[in-house]
Amino acid sequence: MAQQTDIRQVSLDASGVTVAFGGFRALTDVTLSITPGAVHGLIGPNGAGKTTMVNVLTGFQAPTGGQVTLGRRDVGVLSAHDLRRAGIARTFQAGRLFTGFDVLDNLAVTGVGLGHSRHASEVEAMRLLDWMGVPHLAEVPAAGLPYTDERRVGIARALMFAPQFLLLDEPAAGMSETEAADLAALINRVASDLGTGVLLIEHNVGLVLSVSDHVYVLDAGQIIEEGDRGVITASRAVRDAYFGADQEAA
Numbered sequence: 252m253a254q255q256t257d258i259r260q261v262s263l264d265a266s267g268v269t270v271a272f273g274g275f276r277a278l279t280d281v282t283l284s285i286t287p288g289a290v291h292g293l294i295g296p297n298g299a300g301k302t303t304m305v306n307v308l309t310g311f312q313a314p315t316g317g318q319v320t321l322g323r324r325d326v327g328v329l330s331a332h333d334l335r336r337a338g339i340a341r342t343f344q345a346g347r348l349f350t351g352f353d354v355l356d357n358l359a360v361t362g363v364g365l366g367h368s369r370h371a372s373e374v375e376a377m378r379l380l381d382w383m384g385v386p387h388l389a390e391v392p393a394a395g396l397p398y399t400d401e402r403r404v405g406i407a408r409a410l411m412f413a414p415q416f417l418l419l420d421e422p423a424a425g426m427s428e429t430e431a432a433d434l435a436a437l438i439n440r441v442a443s444d445l446g447t448g449v450l451l452i453e454h455n456v457g458l459v460l461s462v463s464d465h466v467y468v469l470d471a472g473q474i475i476e477e478g479d480r481g482v483i484t485a486s487r488a489v490r491d492a493y494f495g496a497d498q499e500a501a
């Protein structure tokens with residue numbers, strides 16, 4: 252469908268975004284762009300403003316200044332629910348499933364919340380679990396899931412009805428290296444097979460660099476570097492942010 256193709260061309264942009272909590276600035280003049288079909292990393296030390304940025308891009312936090320646009324549309328004023336319906340989905344840093352439901356229903360509830368019928372939502376949920384290679388999880392109670400599967404189902408829930416953008420807040424936290432590598436492969440497939448624009452926040456910098464087409468580095472609320480793996484790895488500013496400016500290079 253031509254319209255579908257057009258929608259997938261649109262990028263999600265933050266322009267000069269500032270967020271102040273009282274006198275404290277969590278973000279200052281942040282400009283970034285999430286493009287369809289690509290993985291974008293967002294890294295930075297604890298408290299750098301990464302989650303706040305995701306909150307702004309998904310309608311959970313109104314910016315104090317600057318703009319969020321989806322194509323030509325100003326979406327900075329929309330609610331989180333409206334943004335999800337507009338195709339901007341996220342996971343949470345410590346996201347929890349509905350423990351009283353099985354996995355299929357956890358996904359289906361999201362579909363119903365988006366305005367789809369229960370039947371269509373269950374079909375979409377099963378299709379997604381198949382696509383992720385975990386159809387056997389469908390009838391497992393969410394309360395009994397191992398940690399890694401719980402994180403994976405959280406991502407599946409965000410992927411219901413093919414959002415244009417997927418923002419992942421530390422999805423690999425607590426995972427082993429092997430589990431994190433599986434997750435990296437999944438993230439690549441989300442971008443390349445579904446055409447989704449992904450923003451990946453992770454403390455596992457190696458994972459971010461291995462999977463991202465473009466990486467933004469936040470420190471104390473400001474973008475201090477951006478570029479591909481080579482640029483980030485070579486950056487003095489990035490090293491200073493992580494290890495302290497007075498640290499001598501080895």
Ligand SMILES: Nc1ncnc2c1ncn2[C@@H]1O[C@H](COP(=O)(O)OP(=O)(O)OP(=O)(O)O)[C@@H](O)[C@H]1O
Pocket residue numbers: 272275277295296297298299300301302303304344
């Ligand atoms: N609602 C709030 N009110 C006041 N300060 C806040 C609020 N939310 C975040 N902050 C502060 O803003 C700064 C950025 O927080 P944020 O959670 O965005 O950082 P982060 O980069 O996601 O950190 P982490 O790596 O620990 O998850 C921190 O100093 C935090 O304490």
Ligand SMILES: [Mg+2]
Pocket residue numbers: 301302303344
């Ligand atoms: Mg955070």
